[in-house]
Amino acid sequence: MQRQISAERTAALLGTAPERSPAYLGIADGLRLLIADGRIPLGTRLPSERELTLALAVSRTTVTRAYTQLKELGYLSSRQGSGSVAQLPTTAAVGDLLLNPEPAAPGRIDLTCAAPVGPTGVAAAYEKALAELPCHLPANGYYPSGLPALREAVARRYAERGLPTDPEQILITSGALSALAIVVRAFVDTGDRVLMESPTYPNAIATLRSAKARIAGADIDQSGWATSSLIDSVRQVRPAAAYLMPDFHNPTGQLMDDDQRAALATVLRRGKVLTIVDESMVEMAIDEVEHPLPFAAHAPDTISLGSASKAFWGGLRIGWVRVPSSRMAPLVAARLSLDLGAPVLEQLALVHLMADREQVLGVRLRQLAEARAALVSGLASELPSWRFRMPAGGLSLWCELPRPVSSSLAVAAEKRGVRLAAGPLFAPEGGLERFLRMPFTQSPAALSDAVSRLAAAWDEGVQQTPGRRSKQQDPALVT
Numbered sequence: 198m199q200r201q202i203s204a205e206r207t208a209a210l211l212g213t214a215p216e217r218s219p220a221y222l223g224i225a226d227g228l229r230l231l232i233a234d235g236r237i238p239l240g241t242r243l244p245s246e247r248e249l250t251l252a253l254a255v256s257r258t259t260v261t262r263a264y265t266q267l268k269e270l271g272y273l274s275s276r277q278g279s280g281s282v283a284q285l286p287t288t289a290a291v292g293d294l295l296l297n298p299e300p301a302a303p304g305r306i307d308l309t310c311a312a313p314v315g316p317t318g319v320a321a322a323y324e325k326a327l328a329e330l331p332c333h334l335p336a337n338g339y340y341p342s343g344l345p346a347l348r349e350a351v352a353r354r355y356a357e358r359g360l361p362t363d364p365e366q367i368l369i370t371s372g373a374l375s376a377l378a379i380v381v382r383a384f385v386d387t388g389d390r391v392l393m394e395s396p397t398y399p400n401a402i403a404t405l406r407s408a409k410a411r412i413a414g415a416d417i418d419q420s421g422w423a424t425s426s427l428i429d430s431v432r433q434v435r436p437a438a439a440y441l442m443p444d445f446h447n448p449t450g451q452l453m454d455d456d457q458r459a460a461l462a463t464v465l466r467r468g469k470v471l472t473i474v475d476e477s478m479v480e481m482a483i484d485e486v487e488h489p490l491p492f493a494a495h496a497p498d499t500i501s502l503g504s505a506s507k508a509f510w511g512g513l514r515i516g517w518v519r520v521p522s523s524r525m526a527p528l529v530a531a532r533l534s535l536d537l538g539a540p541v542l543e544q545l546a547l548v549h550l551m552a553d554r555e556q557v558l559g560v561r562l563r564q565l566a567e568a569r570a571a572l573v574s575g576l577a578s579e580l581p582s583w584r585f586r587m588p589a590g591g592l593s594l595w596c597e598l599p600r601p602v603s604s605s606l607a608v609a610a611e612k613r614g615v616r617l618a619a620g621p622l623f624a625p626e627g628g629l630e631r632f633l634r635m636p637f638t639q640s641p642a643a644l645s646d647a648v649s650r651l652a653a654a655w656d657e658g659v660q661q662t663p664g665r666r667s668k669q670q671d672p673a674l675v676t
């Protein structure tokens with residue numbers, strides 16, 4: 198069934214929208230921010246022009262012009278019989294945010310994707326896997342918990358990181374996102390409150406939303422976790438579950454230290470919160486840092502998610518879950534209602550890549566260091582008003598813009614051939630228009646080019662828009 202919002206509710210939400218002259222711009226701006234912040238959820242049918250005209254006590258032309266503007270900006274679609282439906286401009290759609298299956302068009306730079314290209318060594322690992330495949334053909338090829346050799350390799354890596362692990366605690370999945378979907382299916386009920394960091398990984402928000410969890414966000418800022426905000430939220434919200442990324446958090450790249458982990462673990466344990474820790478980025482340590490213990494070493498009931506996508510290659514489509522042994526049976530049961538296992542060839546290839554981890558990853562991390570340096574110096578010279586905290590790892594900078602114009606900048610950048618993921622996409626409960634994720638997974642040359650294009654879009658579109666009453670109020674004018 199299609200979601201709808203009444204004219205009265207829309208008018209009430211717009212009550213706090215900025216006043217603009219002419220009036221239609223104020224209404225368009227207000228609606229755009231409500232959609233971008235998720236307060237009018239995507240896919241919601243807005244009131245008809247006639248209904249909104251009555252509710253707002255304005256002229257019909259005013260509402261018609263506001264809707265027309267929103268359609269032009271990509272925030273509303275109108276289909277025969279469905280009315281005007283809230284959407285985000287294609288630059289900022291949640292669905293395929295992380296991996297755009299289409300190859301980037303020539304001359305265009307896709308910064309919506311924080312995933313590196315396949316490193317040297319992937320093809321060789323596949324060749325070795327192919328040579329081993331005949332040994333597996335006499336069996337039926339279904340491994341719902343994962344190929345034993347890969348479960349062992351993953352368990353070994355946890356042990357190396359300071360967390361003794363039995364291979365029986367590992368479930369191999371088709372990626373970390375699939376791992377989250379399985380965990381949520383097994384352990385999160387409709388209506389459960391789930392605490393997430395704000396910002397957080399957009400597709401995890403989508404997974405939890407589709408499970409009908411009630412999401413609560415806890416701020417983490419440029420200086421990393423004010424763990425007090427998470428701790429306070431655990432106490433106040435009393436969530437049933439929490440989804441956290443203490444290891445090179447996506448998008449901020451921050452690393453939670455051992456003291457913070459210990460303090461948070463204590464509160465989560467006391468609150469009996471099912472703790473899901475996404476460690477997809479854990480191997481992305483660009484700088485030499487002393488890596489804290491895995492979160493599960495502080496909170497043994499933790500469910501940890503892992504991925505081969507960042508350390509090795511997204512095309513493998515392999516991830517995993519590490520659970521306390523007592524949770525394995527319900528996890529496998531949940532998995533079997535979704536799929537029957539991950540592909541054998543890819544699992545074999547990953548065993549080889551993990552055996553060569555230091556070498557494959559070493560090259561990758563050096564390339565990322567160069568790309569990060571190019572992005573940092575480009576931003577410092579061309580967009581000095583943007584602020585960010587240098588992360589020791591991860592795949593992106595989380596930039597704070599001087600004004601809340603992230604979505605508008607994404608629209609302006611698209612016209613210059615740069616695709617951006619605007620801040621609100623990372624917001625579990627709306628907001629974050631003042632932030633932008635800038636991945637450094639492209640080459641240094643592509644990143645320098647992207648920054649120059651963004652600087653031009655910023656200067657012409659956002660900085661110099663005539664007739665601004667308040668820079669905060671009219672981000673749509675960049676278009």
Ligand SMILES: Cc1ncc(COP(=O)(O)O)c(C=O)c1O
Binds near residue numbers: 295311398447504
């Ligand atoms: C935090 C986080 N979790 C999960 C994923 C998805 O990983 P996978 O490709 O293993 O499904 C990503 C990918 O960007 C991510 O950043």
